[in-house]
Amino acid sequence: MMSSGLLEASDVSFKKLGFDPFEFFRRQNTEHYVFGFCYNNFAPNAGRMYFSDENARYIDFIRNTIDEWFAAKKITKVEKNYLVLCLLEAVSKVANVAGVYSAFLKIWDPRAVKKLDFVPIPTKKTKFKNTVFCENANDLIQKISGDILYLDPPYTPTQYCSQYHVLETIARNDNPVTHGVGAHRNNDRLSAWCKRGEVEFWFEKLISEAKFKHIIFSYSDKGIMSLKFIESVLKRYAKPGSYVLKKINFVKYKNTRAVKREKEDQTEHTPHYEYLFYIEKNQDVKYISPLNYIGGKYDTLDLIKNHMPKKINTFFDLFGGGATVAINSGIKNVVYNDINCFVVGLLEFLATNRPDELYKQIDKYIKKYGLSKGNKEAYFKLREDYNRTQDNVLLYLLICYGFEHQIRFNTKHEFNNPCGNSGFNDEMYEKMISFYLICQQINIKFECGDYKRFLDRIEKGDFVYLDPPYLSNLGVYNDGKRGFNGWDKKQELGLYAFIEQLSLKHIKFMLSNYTEHADNKNAGLILWAKKHGYHVEYDSKITKRNRQNRRELIIFN
DSSP, rough: OHHHHHHSSOOOOOOTTTTHHHHHHTOOTTTTTSSSSHHHHSSSGOOSSSHHHHHHHHHHHHHHHHHHHTTTSSHHHHHHHHHHHHHHHHHTTOOOOOSSSOOOOSSOGGGGGGGOOOOOOOOOOSSOOOOOOOOOOOHHHTOOEEEEEEOOOOOOOOOOHHTTTTHHHHHHOOOOHHHHTTTOOOOOOOOOOTTTTTHHHHHHHHHHHHHHEEEEEEEETTSSHHHHHHHHHHTTOTTTTOOEEEEEEEEOOOOOHHHHHHHTTTTTOOOOOOEEEEEBBBBBBOOOOSOOOTTTTGGGHHHHHHSSSSSEEEEEEOTTOOOOHHHHHHSSEEEEEEEEEHHHHHHHHHHHHHHHHHHHHHHHHHHHTOTTTOOOHHHHHHHHHHHOOOOOHHHHHHHHHHHGGGOOBTTTTOOOOBSSSOOHHHHHHHHHHHHHHHHHHHEEEEEEGGGGGTTTTBBBBEEEEOOOOOOOOOGGGGGOOSOOOOOOOOHHHHHHHHHHHHHHHTTTEEEEEEETTTOOOOHHHHHHHHHTTTTEEEEEEEETTTTTEEEEEEOOO
């Protein structure tokens, strides 16, 4: 309401009212006006000392009269908001508080016993039309668009509705039910931006949905979200090279308890920084698997996407793995398949459960088991309980804290990866959030089984992507000893036959593989592709895998 009064009221004339409201209020005697909320809740009359009795009655009279005029259509909504703005500014000058309104002072501040001076705030005509909203930012972002988006959210667990409840009540004038010594409102406007685990989800969701060219974001180095998490989010949605961070020294506001705590911690001389972030929003966002999956194709996405058909009805990812290609296909209808049903089940679980709710479960289990990097005893207890319950949250944590994040099962389908030197962190949480968000935007179906069973389901106009295990790779997922089919020369030739059948049905496909890996040039695969007239494209990059050079390639018709 204050912002509306300041930004929308460039020309307030009170023509319908017919007189100067400030002069009118200045002449009133409110000595016997005892019907308002402030007098009966925030003043000595009610045993509290936010305002003197005299000022509380005056505030009530002004605020109630404003509503009466508005109900009688004597003032416009903009004029009403302007008058409330002027009242709240005047109230702040006589409030018996120390900065915020969570509690009143026990001794009268000299300014608080002065009579409230209700005066107009100067306005000036603006070049542009201003529009003010009062709603949840995550709801509003879906309705607006523009050139520049500036965000300055809460930083700490302290809820604004508690710190400024007196001003909120005067602005609303809704006679709320109150509680406690400070007559606080029932908290009907608690912000998720003040809660660890929730703020990260809503922040990334807002950035992902922002239809703005430029985004500027303010935060504090003492905020709930870590710098690493914020950077991960903004860089994901930024045009390459556009991310900028400025660190600005500032004097932090500290109450008495904060000052005492810093002295005890010997941090009173620690510098404080305000962070100012900037990105140019990128519309072609790259997502990554929430699992650190061996053989993921994140670095090869440009090669893959640049050679996909322009029009695709359904995208079939038949060796889905960590799902990085599936979620970056840009296709609305996606079928993800993998032979490992545990991986399929976990990805579907992460795609359909809100990350902020999962965070609570993850945090609970981390504390319950005492999980930490390299803590074998805690890890083995977690592993034992997972193999008994097959709880997806436990499986996710096993991957987070396991050796090199590997996903290993024995022939009994018991998870058997040993303990590693890593854990759940902000980077992994950001991947979980972005994975969930992109899965909400597409129609993705998770399936588990052999790829060959899809042959009769795939139709002309669909596109099939195949990323099988590589013959040269000695990874644990293709040795045939983990309760799932391995991958050998026979399996490889079976895949070639499957691809040939797709081509006979005039179905577009793409096969990922390699052309250089140590001394293996994969000549047989390339000869097969050329024999059938398939296109072969090589990645421009040579990457290291197990300290050996490897160049990715794709084959497509």
